[in-house]
Amino acid sequence: MSESTSKIRILLVEDDLELAGLYRMRMEAEGFEVKHCADGERALQAARDFAPALILLDIMMPRLSGFDVLDILRRTPETRNIKIVVLSALGQPSDIAKAKSLGADDYLVKSQVLVTDVMTRLHELLNLPSVKPAPQSE
Amino acid sequence: MSLPSRSRIFRKDAEFERATRQIRWAVIIITFATFPLNTPQTLIVYGMTGLAVLYNLSRYIPSWVHSKRYGSPIAMLAIDNLFVLSFLCVIHTLVTPYSALLVFMIISSALRYGLRGMLTVTLAQATLLVASMALSPFPPIALDDGRSVVTSLLMLMAIGLFVERLTWMDRHERSALRTLSEETSAERERLLTLINTLDDAIFVLDAKGRVQLSNGVAQELTGYKTPLQLIELSAVLPLRPRAKPRAKPVQIMEAGPEPQRRRDLSLFQTDGTAVDLDIHVTPVHAGNEKDISFIVVCRDITKERSLERQREEFISVASHELRTPLTILEAALSTALLTKNLAPQLTILLEQAHRNAVFLASLTKDLTTLAQAQNDNIPIALAPVNPGALLHQLAIDFTPEAKLKNLPLQVVIAPDMPPLLTTEHHIREVLQNYVSNALKYTTEGHITLKAAPGKNGSVLFSVTDTGLGISVNDQQQLFSKFYRAEDYRTRQTSGTGLGLYLCLELALRLNAKVWCKSVLNEGSTFFLEVPPFSRLERDHGKVTEAQVSSLVDQL
Numbered sequence: 254m255s256e257s258t259s260k261i262r263i264l265l266v267e268d269d270l271e272l273a274g275l276y277r278m279r280m281e282a283e284g285f286e287v288k289h290c291a292d293g294e295r296a297l298q299a300a301r302d303f304a305p306a307l308i309l310l311d312i313m314m315p316r317l318s319g320f321d322v323l324d325i326l327r328r329t330p331e332t333r334n335i336k337i338v339v340l341s342a343l344g345q346p347s348d349i350a351k352a353k354s355l356g357a358d359d360y361l362v363k364s365q366v367l368v369t370d371v372m373t374r375l376h377e378l379l380n381l382p383s384v385k386p387a388p389q390s391e
Numbered sequence: 392m393s394l395p396s397r398s399r400i401f402r403k404d405a406e407f408e409r410a411t412r413q414i415r416w417a418v419i420i421i422t423f424a425t426f427p428l429n430t431p432q433t434l435i436v437y438g439m440t441g442l443a444v445l446y447n448l449s450r451y452i453p454s455w456v457h458s459k460r461y462g463s464p465i466a467m468l469a470i471d472n473l474f475v476l477s478f479l480c481v482i483h484t485l486v487t488p489y490s491a492l493l494v495f496m497i498i499s500s501a502l503r504y505g506l507r508g509m510l511t512v513t514l515a516q517a518t519l520l521v522a523s524m525a526l527s528p529f530p531p532i533a534l535d536d537g538r539s540v541v542t543s544l545l546m547l548m549a550i551g552l553f554v555e556r557l558t559w560m561d562r563h564e565r566s567a568l569r570t571l572s573e574e575t576s577a578e579r580e581r582l583l584t585l586i587n588t589l590d591d592a593i594f595v596l597d598a599k600g601r602v603q604l605s606n607g608v609a610q611e612l613t614g615y616k617t618p619l620q621l622i623e624l625s626a627v628l629p630l631r632p633r634a635k636p637r638a639k640p641v642q643i644m645e646a647g648p649e650p651q652r653r654r655d656l657s658l659f660q661t662d663g664t665a666v667d668l669d670i671h672v673t674p675v676h677a678g679n680e681k682d683i684s685f686i687v688v689c690r691d692i693t694k695e696r697s698l699e700r701q702r703e704e705f706i707s708v709a710s711h712e713l714r715t716p717l718t719i720l721e722a723a724l725s726t727a728l729l730t731k732n733l734a735p736q737l738t739i740l741l742e743q744a745h746r747n748a749v750f751l752a753s754l755t756k757d758l759t760t761l762a763q764a765q766n767d768n769i770p771i772a773l774a775p776v777n778p779g780a781l782l783h784q785l786a787i788d789f790t791p792e793a794k795l796k797n798l799p800l801q802v803v804i805a806p807d808m809p810p811l812l813t814t815e816h817h818i819r820e821v822l823q824n825y826v827s828n829a830l831k832y833t834t835e836g837h838i839t840l841k842a843a844p845g846k847n848g849s850v851l852f853s854v855t856d857t858g859l860g861i862s863v864n865d866q867q868q869l870f871s872k873f874y875r876a877e878d879y880r881t882r883q884t885s886g887t888g889l890g891l892y893l894c895l896e897l898a899l900r901l902n903a904k905v906w907c908k909s910v911l912n913e914g915s916t917f918f919l920e921v922p923p924f925s926r927l928e929r930d931h932g933k934v935t936e937a938q939v940s941s942l943v944d945q946l
């Protein structure tokens with residue numbers, strides 16, 4: 254993806270700054286335009302102003318939880334169609350069911366996926382060819 | 392024949408003593424009643440009979456009877472014989488009531504000491520009789536009437552011989568029985584000693600579950616001071632599932648006449664501590680069906696369990712703590728690999744590092760899942776599951792990976808699938824492992840995901856590939872921990888060796904079964920049979936009819 258065409262925008266909502274830094278670096282390396290928010294309130298603001306194609310959303314955050322952010326985004330006409338992938342440390346089936354019922358497109362558990370897996374899901378959801386298959390020793 | 396030892400079952404000496412006393416009383420009464428009053432010998436005979444009364448009375452005094460000098464049966468025999476002979480000398484003739492005692496002496500010595508005893512007594516009597524006839528101050532039996540004396544003695548001997556022969560078999564049988572009973576009691580002693588020296592608690596129960604026999608450890612375990620005779624085991628040893636200290640005590644006998652082993656039960660003591668037990672229940676049939684008893688062996692595995700728990704906890708914590716740094720490591724490496732114009736050497740090194748970071752991450756993931764599966768404290772969440780939908784979703788999830796390898800994924804779902812009440816993510820985890828293995832070890836052909844009704848309302852899932860196949864040798868160990876097939880070709884693919892072990896553990900948690908069928912170089916099929924409802928716990932989790940019908944409505 255070259256600099257001249259408009260980049261696909263991704264909003265990264267994550268309060269762990271180290272992890273957020275990594276995701277940001279990775280997404281930018283893959284050619285996305287990334288904006289990062291560390292809490293739910295700012296995420297709502299950014300979802301409107303930045304108009305991303307996809308939001309990578311944490312659940313446990315200060316101020317406003319990811320569930321609330323998800324609920325509000327889905328009720329607001331302007332943000333209703335943004336793709337939302339929840340990436341959380343919560344792994345209980347009930348949490349997953351709740352997020353799905355609130356309208357999350359996918360739910361990934363932090364302890365079960367690697368950054369590469371997250372990126373693969375993003376590409377699938379955005380209908381993009383995958384940048385590079387995960388290296389395998391075959 | 393040697394002097395018999397004191398037998399436990401029949402105290403022969405005491406019985407012999409009693410019989411002799413009774414005969415003696417009879418003879419004494421007959422003598423008093425029949426002896427003429429006006430003969431020269433009357434006074435002597437009455438005096439001797441009086442002595443006999445005193446002697447017989449003395450045989451009732453235990454200290455006298457048991458004294459070494461007078462108490463032995465031989466001494467008694469000798470005294471009785473001398474008495475009778477003295478009588479005979481005084482009254483001149485054998486044809487008296489007193490010869491009854493003489494006959495009795497011979498018979499009883501035959502009974503008591505066998506042939507040799509009988510011969511000895513008869514010969515002694517004959518000798519003494521003849522001698523006394525010659526020495527008596529009163530005119531004895533006329534010596535010229537010797538023929539009748541010898542005839543009488545021979546008659547007595549014949550009686551003795553007759554009795555001895557008649558009772559020979561009986562005596563032999565008794566001695567055989569005695570040997571047997573001694574052996575049995577020795578055996579019993581040995582067994583009891585063995586049972587008591589064991590470190591395991593042992594209970595022998597009757598058909599109603601009451602304690603018939605228990606060893607010291609068993610008594611210690613129950614905390615009872617008195618022997619546990621005929622108390623119901625469930626009363627002295629209330630066993631409850633380890634995870635449920637408040638639950639109703641479990642009846643370990645209810646499971647039926649099959650031998651069983653339970654490792655999930657504990658004994659909760661009053662101070663709140665629990666003793667974890669490994670319990671074996673073995674039914675023992677004695678003869679007919681009804682006559683059943685149970686042998687219950689309990690081993691204290693508290694320490695073992697606590698070590699097991701510590702180990703599991705360590706693995707769980709360690710793998711969880713490893714997770715974050717590994718995620719960051721993988722992210723950094725894979726991002727670095729995206730850099731344009733990397734030196735080829737650097738690309739190789741980074742890819743190598745990345746590959747191993749991914750491997751470590753999947754290992755910690757498997758370990759975490761395993762720790763969760765083995766943790767009995769996490770309750771199993773049951774929910775209705777639609778097998779068809781589950782399989783379809785799985786196929787969709789794996790389509791990108793399958794496309795990459797150019798392997799078509801086929802889904803076959805039988806009509807009329809029974810619904811399941813179980814834990815969906817456990818089943819998905821097992822099937823994911825199956826499918827990802829199938830993809831890993833198959834280079835051409837196709838992969839088939841199947842769901843069909845199984846036995847007794849269960850659902851049989853299967854994943855079939857056309858891959859490498861697994862040798863019979865490897866098949867047997869496939870589901871064990873850290874096992875990877877010996878086939879060199881599998882070494883070329885990455886794998887932690889935990890996947891199928893995890894499948895087995897998850898299946899156990901759901902009371903499901905996992906197994907595989909495979910032909911080398913033709914492909915493998917992995918099966919998962921899930922019961923219609925996974926029981927929460929072995930004893931209390933029975934799903935009611937109402938729950939099942941409401942589940943059917945929901946689907």
